[in-house]
Amino acid sequence: MYTAGVPRGSLLGPVLFLLYVADVIELVKECGLIPHAFADDLQIYGHSFSADTHELVSRMTTCIERVRCMDGQ
Secondary structure: OOOOOOOOOOOOHHHHHHHHHHHHHHHHHHOOOEEEEEOOEEEEEOOOOHHHHHHHHHHHHHHHHHHHHHOOO
């Protein structure tokens, strides 16, 4: 039996998830990336020309490190 969380199929589940990840979504936008949140899933997108792939990877790496630092707050 679970002692925490939101029951599967709950009407509040998606809303609570979005509240939980709201700060992460803003951080992703600050990094110049595109967040897509739906139900219990968060995806991050970035676009670049093939010549600029290294810069995109650098932005994604920086974003991941910033999210990791948020965990310790």
